[in-house]
Amino acid sequence: MTDLITARGVSKAYGDLQVLEGIDLDVHEGEILGIIGPSGSGKSTLLRLLDLVESPTSGEITVLGVNTQSESRSLELRRRMGMLFQKPIVFNTSVYQNVALGLQYRRLDRRETDRRVRDALEAVGLSQYIKSQARDLSGGEQQRVALSRVLVTQPEVLFLDEPTANLDPTSTATIERIVRAMNQEHGMTVVMNTHDLLQGQRLSNRIAVMIEGRIAQVGAPREVFQSPRSRAIASFVGIENILRGRILSKGDDLTEVEVNGQTILSKRVVTDGTDDVDVLIRGEDIDLLREEPPDHPRNVFPGMITSIESNGPHVGMKVDCGGFSLMVRMTARLAAEREFDTDMPAYVAFRPRVVHVLPAEMLQE
Amino acid sequence: MLLQSGITENEIIQGFIEAINLIVSLDPTVVEITLRSLTVSLSATFFASLMALPLGALIYFKEFRGKRGVINTLQTLYAMPTVIIGLLAFLLLSRNGPFGFLGLLFTPSGMIVAQTILIVPLITGLTVAAMSNIDREMRYTIISMGASMVQSIWTVLREVRFAIFTAVLIGFGRAIAEVGTVLLVGGNIRGYTRVLTTAISLNTSMGNFTLSIALGIILLGVALLVNVALNLVQQR
Numbered sequence: 001m002t003d004l005i006t007a008r009g010v011s012k013a014y015g016d017l018q019v020l021e022g023i024d025l026d027v028h029e030g031e032i033l034g035i036i037g038p039s040g041s042g043k044s045t046l047l048r049l050l051d052l053v054e055s056p057t058s059g060e061i062t063v064l065g066v067n068t069q070s071e072s073r074s075l076e077l078r079r080r081m082g083m084l085f086q087k088p089i090v091f092n093t094s095v096y097q098n099v100a101l102g103l104q105y106r107r108l109d110r111r112e113t114d115r116r117v118r119d120a121l122e123a124v125g126l127s128q129y130i131k132s133q134a135r136d137l138s139g140g141e142q143q144r145v146a147l148s149r150v151l152v153t154q155p156e157v158l159f160l161d162e163p164t165a166n167l168d169p170t171s172t173a174t175i176e177r178i179v180r181a182m183n184q185e186h187g188m189t190v191v192m193n194t195h196d197l198l199q200g201q202r203l204s205n206r207i208a209v210m211i212e213g214r215i216a217q218v219g220a221p222r223e224v225f226q227s228p229r230s231r232a233i234a235s236f237v238g239i240e241n242i243l244r245g246r247i248l249s250k251g252d253d254l255t256e257v258e259v260n261g262q263t264i265l266s267k268r269v270v271t272d273g274t275d276d277v278d279v280l281i282r283g284e285d286i287d288l289l290r291e292e293p294p295d296h297p298r299n300v301f302p303g304m305i306t307s308i309e310s311n312g313p314h315v316g317m318k319v320d321c322g323g324f325s326l327m328v329r330m331t332a333r334l335a336a337e338r339e340f341d342t343d344m345p346a347y348v349a350f351r352p353r354v355v356h357v358l359p360a361e362m363l364q365e
Numbered sequence: 366m367l368l369q370s371g372i373t374e375n376e377i378i379q380g381f382i383e384a385i386n387l388i389v390s391l392d393p394t395v396v397e398i399t400l401r402s403l404t405v406s407l408s409a410t411f412f413a414s415l416m417a418l419p420l421g422a423l424i425y426f427k428e429f430r431g432k433r434g435v436i437n438t439l440q441t442l443y444a445m446p447t448v449i450i451g452l453l454a455f456l457l458l459s460r461n462g463p464f465g466f467l468g469l470l471f472t473p474s475g476m477i478v479a480q481t482i483l484i485v486p487l488i489t490g491l492t493v494a495a496m497s498n499i500d501r502e503m504r505y506t507i508i509s510m511g512a513s514m515v516q517s518i519w520t521v522l523r524e525v526r527f528a529i530f531t532a533v534l535i536g537f538g539r540a541i542a543e544v545g546t547v548l549l550v551g552g553n554i555r556g557y558t559r560v561l562t563t564a565i566s567l568n569t570s571m572g573n574f575t576l577s578i579a580l581g582i583i584l585l586g587v588a589l590l591v592n593v594a595l596n597l598v599q600q601r
Contacts, residue, residue, distance in 0.1 A: 053508045079511035089506045091524055101520070102510040146506075153511065 010059030034204030043193040082155035086162035088142035090134035120152035140171030160192040240327040241281040260323025266355035276360040283329035285354035384579030402560040406540040409480030421492025422518040442486035447545030454479035471552040479546035484536040495528030
């Protein structure tokens with residue numbers, strides 16, 4: 001697999017504000033790379049640097065085999081890439097003119113421009129608006145105009161900066177469908193920012209997590225979501241149960257961790273030699289039962305349900321287990337079947353393989 | 366009853382009636398002065414726009430040290446007294462000045478040069494202001510679409526075309542209404558460099574109110590037209 005874009009030691013500052021620091025990242029040909037991270041973590045800035053819209057303060061970016069430190073070829077490279085921004089941006093002119101503009105920049109002849117603009121609008125389902133004023137369209141439609149304006153130039157790399165934030169579900173689905181099709185049918189490489197974790201998981205082959213201007217972890221979506229490398233990543237990828245503990249004993253298979261007087265067993269332990277650890281457990285990996293399970297997994301704790309919050313088809317229940325509390329997530333239907341209520345005793349149960357143990361971070365968010 | 370300057374009320378009314386007559390009958394002097402005024406100021410507006418629009422775009426697009434200072438200076442120049450610009454242009458164009466060899470002093474071309482100098486800062490400043498309405502994301506979009514520097518400027522100018530048109534109209538308004546530069550640089554030579562404002566000034570001081578009033582009405586009419594055009598543009 002070739003790397004279409006590589007960033008090495010890339011930093012960006014605006015005045016005194018350091019936005020990116022020491023970014024190393026490779027974009028593989030033909031992949032969809034999702035970049036996730038809290039807002040303000042520098043995702044958009046990173047995309048603009050990779051798309052050569054802005055230059056880094058320091059570091060090197062190689063795009064399509066060309067080192068971009070010499071700016072002379074920057075325009076030519078930019079014309080082989082495209083970017084869709086978070087805010088739907090259309091120019092104050094017709095839909096046709098909006099989509100044709102990028103081709104006019106490239107001095108394509110009129111007939112070819114005309115053909116490609118029509119095809120591109122067809123692809124996003126906006127052919128009927130070809131003569132309309134772009135500003136008269138709805139937000140979702142404007143974003144589709146913007147997408148067809150990018151696709152019409154047939155970019156080798158497509159950057160998407162939170163492309164569906166603030167869009168209705170239908171427009172979101174349309175845009176996701178087109179992006180997936182471009183990637184699978186035309187082999188277009190896609191780099192996408194999103195704060196929508198599900199969207200990141202849905203679309204990406206690989207995911208990079210950005211925290212405070214740095215790439216904190218890169219890997220397959222499953223890896224990032226199941227085995228976050230730090231507490232900050234864990235809490236960003238939605239792991240609600242993060243407990244502070246201490247390693248008691250390390251076996252070949254199971255490791256015992258003491259958390260406030262109770263012992264939790266784990267099969268997934270990463271340590272740096274110290275015994276202070278963070279214990280991460282996803283709420284949906286924990287079962288909650290009315291009675292002690294007879295054929296039980298290795299971690300079972302009696303507790304008391306302290307709160308129940310309903311979230312549509314899902315329910316989150318806080319259970320006080322003595323030394324620690326756990327958030328348990330299950331379907332509303334299952335919770336209703338088991339007739340849970342607050343101040344009710346219950347048993348939490350989870351397998352050692354869902355317990356992820358990391359070296360403790362001294363700095364806490 | 367005698368007014369302080371020695372004109373009677375009757376004279377004023379009489380002046381108005383005769384002035385209307387001059388306009389309606391297309392009096393050759395009135396027509397000639399009006400046409401010259403329009404030619405000079407429209408030319409100055411044209412040349413000033415030719416310089417100010419790209420310059421404004423460049424100032425907007427380029428990040429450089431002292432950018433804020435440049436914009437502040439431009440804004441200060443909006444209110445620059447016309448006689449000072451007139452004096453400056455006079456010195457530049459006079460026989461012993463740096464551009465004396467061009468022989469532009471006391472010619473319509475010289476007046477165009479002076480008015481151009483006068484309104485370049487105004488149109489430049491208003492262009493920068495117009496472009497500041499373009500948000501950052503749109504700039505990024507234009508660049509990411511593969512626009513060269515020139516193409517970026519062109520796209521942004523086209524995007525704010527109505528605001529730019531307003532800037533140009535305001536520039537024209539300042540040019541046609543001013544008397545300071547055209548008087549000093551043009552010299553108010555009858556049939557050659559006399560324009561609406563200088564003619565009004567001269568005829569009023571000579572007590573020739575009828576012609577002054579007629580030219581004044583025309584000048585007001587031009588200002589009114591510019592305002593109507595501005596309103597139309599701003600409704601877009």
